[in-house]
Amino acid sequence: MRRILRLMLTAAGPYAPQFRRTLRISVAASLVQAAAYASFVPLLAELTHEPVDTGRAWLWTGVLAVLVVVEGALRVRELGFTYGYWHLVTEATRLRLGERLRAIPQQELARRAAGDLTSVVGANATAAATAVSTLSTLFVQLVTVPVVLGLMVVLLDWRLGLVLAAAVGAALPLVRRVQRSSNAGFHAVDEADARTASRIVEYVQGQPVFRATGQSGAGSPRLKEVLAHQHHIQSAANRSAAVPLAAAQLLVRLALVALVAVGAALVLDARLSPGLLVAVVVTAARFAEPLSMAAVMTKLFEMSEAALARVDEVLRLPSLPVEPGGTEPKGFExxxxxxxxxxxxxxxxxxxxxxxxxxxxxxxxxxxxxxxxxxxxxxxxxxxxxxxxxxxxxxxxxxxxxxxxxxxxxIAVVFQDVYLLDDTIRANIAMARPDATDEEVEAAARAANVHEFVDRLPQRYGTRVGEIGSALSGGERQRISIARAILKDxxxxxxxxxxxxxxxxxxxxxxxxxxxxxxxxxxxxxxxxxxxxxxxxxxxxxxxxxxxxxxxxxxxxxxxxxxxxxxxxxxxxxRRWQLPASSARGAVQRPGESGGGRPSAASNSTG
The missing domain is CATH 3.40.50.300 (P-loop containing nucleotide triphosphate hydrolases)
Known part of the structure; x- marks a missing residue:
């Protein structure tokens, strides 16, 4: 959890102070909750005592009510971060990831698949924010309450405390085994998910090629292979944790049975009052519930840790270094x-x-x-x-x-393969200077011969160009990129x-x-x-x-x-090359077959 807590603080970013304060509130609320359960002991002791001391019973009832109210007030403040900051942490994480992607060398960026980075900025950032806002406080509650209640059981009766200690000692190795298998499994799952996301992006963008080669649809070899790999990894991750998870939960239930059996023997031997046994059993049940949940929650924590680690990996990528001693360029040679x-x-x-x-x-x-x-x-x-x-x-x-x-x-760059955003023509030109006026955008468009085809469009500069400019021809896309460069000046x-x-x-x-x-x-x-x-x-x-x-x-x-x-x-x-005569007549010449036409002079050219 120390590792996960560090990752959570990294993911919290500018909201780390609020996150720390929320953790302190969660600890306080969990201690109050444990104290509320502890107050059942004297209350039940009074109610099972003959005669019942009504005044003391009402006193402990009042203490229980006050503790419940205090815990509720603290939980409200805790939930204020959970629901008030979750979207802010998500947004801040994505903005920081975007800033990091902007700052790292383009060579490093080119090494990473688009789908992989999409997975980090999308699903992983959301999972990281959820871990910060929700799972962190849940973990505090799962740890704090059982520790306090376990100590209380030991203080009430050391023999019953030994039963609980033995149960914890037997269950923790199983929980650790679930943790280890889940940790390795979910890292593998996350990598498989990222690989699948990259392959899906490739599949969508490469539809013309896949259709032309007969590899589109459910039988697509590239898509089918990566989906099968993802299914295998997910199944293996779930199977590896299933047996120790079930064993840990079974041990917790058996511990409660053993606690009742030992307590009943002590009551029959007149070494423990029935009221105290009831109080201990209630307390032990509340103690065992988080322990049982911990085995299940371990998977969620490890899943979050995998997402947090991937976010952290990108956030830690080094920026393009800037050496000292730089001066303004004297000219542009x-x-x-x-x-x-x-x-x-x-x-x-x-x-x-x-x-x-x-x-x-x-x-x-x-x-x-x-x-x-x-x-x-x-x-x-x-x-x-x-x-x-x-x-x-x-x-x-x-x-x-x-x-x-x-x-x-x-520097302005005009590439052979133009990338346009799925936005308006105006927005794509104005990328070079977001503060440019409509008049300046139109002037750049006229200089790049964009205005002549834009003027024929129903929405003119408000026309959306489609994904990667798919609604425009190659020449129109290229002219927009030149207009963008002209506007940058x-x-x-x-x-x-x-x-x-x-x-x-x-x-x-x-x-x-x-x-x-x-x-x-x-x-x-x-x-x-x-x-x-x-x-x-x-x-x-x-x-x-x-x-x-x-x-x-x-x-x-x-x-x-x-x-x-x-x-x-x-x-x-x-430039003087032409198709052989046999091709002109519509015949298809197979490799190795002799055609009727003579090979052109360009057939051996390396130009």
Missing amino acids: LRFEQVTFGYDGQERPTLREFDLTVPERGLTALVGPSGSGKTTVTRLMARYADPQHGTVRLGGTDLRTLEPDELLRH APVVLLDEPTAALDSESELVVQQAVERLVAGRTVVVIAHRLSTVVGADQIVVVEEGRVTQRGTHTELLAEPDGRYARMWAAQRTA
């Missing part, structure tokens, strides 16, 4: 100095002793084969992670000395080939929007179609994590044996 960077688990680094200078207010294009390190370069510019060796600078300032928010204030722009997946008509409109975005800014663009960057101030060829060529389009074509010239020739050849 980007420079890589002997940078070496490798992703976790990678044998060879993606970038090796990488040197590059991106001039201020110039357009630099990164080209090269897939996997050469182009995207990694732009990620390091936005401080996705820090290089293992070397330095990345903006305006002469080491990025590691800049606060992440300060760095990203200077950052001096540095990173572009990951924003036109690669578009048709010719959409490509032209998006290119016009990009031209307005990059004007007068420091621009780095990852280019797959070389024809889109022939006018770049410098084209940098990246191969196997190094810069192998640098120059203008004309200068690079002047090196006929260079990688750039070969890529340019391959892409020009690929």
Whole structure:
């Protein structure tokens, strides 16, 4: 419980002082409750005494009534936290998790499945708040009342106290066994639940692929496998605790029977009064009830501990470090100095002793084969992670000395795969500047050629775009992302080939929007179609994590044996590619069969 209490205090966050105060109130209420049960002893002793002393009987009745009222008042204050702060603790926990996810390196964030983090921020945060607001006070009551009542039974008659002590000694190992099995079991269950949540997110988002490959529905292999694993883990967790749980409850019942038997023998032997026996049995029953419940509640506590531990794990993830000595960038030139960077688990680094200078207010294009390190370069510019060796600078300032928010204030990013929120077009554009006016949002939309299609929509800028922008075409989504970048008005722009997946008509409109975005800014663009960057101030060829060529389009074509010239020739050849004649007639050619048409020149191209 010390471990769980520490986790509860962590989960309580800003409400930890109120949580501590509630625990103190719960202890006081439990002590008063135990005293109320203890007052039954003299009351029953008086009622079974001949003759009955009416005055003393009423006195103890009054004491019992006062204790019940005091306990009720304390419980009301206790419930004030349970019901008044539960939603506040839940909200605060989720906000702190969100802040932590914002502060950790993006590389760490990318390692974690979306469904896993959804489970932590959703179900685990709720379970953690429930543990703080409800289970904590219940645990105090389950421990405090039996301890006080057990001591009272020992004081009343040591022989009956020994019976209870023997029962506790026999039951506690079983409770501990339930605890250990539940602890391991519920951690496994929680991991299985997180894995299932991730697979369900994948299943929902990947429906087009699953349907096209015949793996949708109840027979989906990926979904079926993870659900079967979850069922197995849940069943194993429940079975492991079932026998010791039943044994512990049986021991408690047998202890009560033994207590009555020993007490009856003492009464028959005239060494214990019947009234005292009745009082002890009532007290022992109240003592045994929490002990019996403890075996059952252990599962709930361990379930909560698993949720608390997962929340705590995320809250303890280290923030992206900021080194001292940072200064405001003097201009917006980007420079890589002997940078070496490798992703976790990678044998060879993606970038090796990488040197590059991106001039201020110039357009630099990164080209090269897939996997050469182009995207990694732009990620390091936005401080996705820090290089293992070397330095990345903006305006002469080491990025590691800049606060992440300060760095990203200077950078706008337009990705090839656009992510839009399930919100209005206005809200998606205004993400770049939440305080922007409607006029400023519309001006950015006009500059990005968004206004022309928005104006045709019934709700115009109030139109919802659907999950991940599913209600819009690829070109429309891309234009909204460019409008977002224009509204941000950052001096540095990173572009990951924003036109690669578009048709010719959409490509032209998006290119016009990009031209307005990059004007007068420091621009780095990852280019797959070389024809889109022939006018770049410098084209940098990246191969196997190094810069192998640098120059203008004309200068690079002047090196006929260079990688750039070969890529340019391959892409020009690929544009002349056409389907073989047999395919045009509708025939399906199987792999290995000889087709009637001649292979095109592009069939052996690596472009």
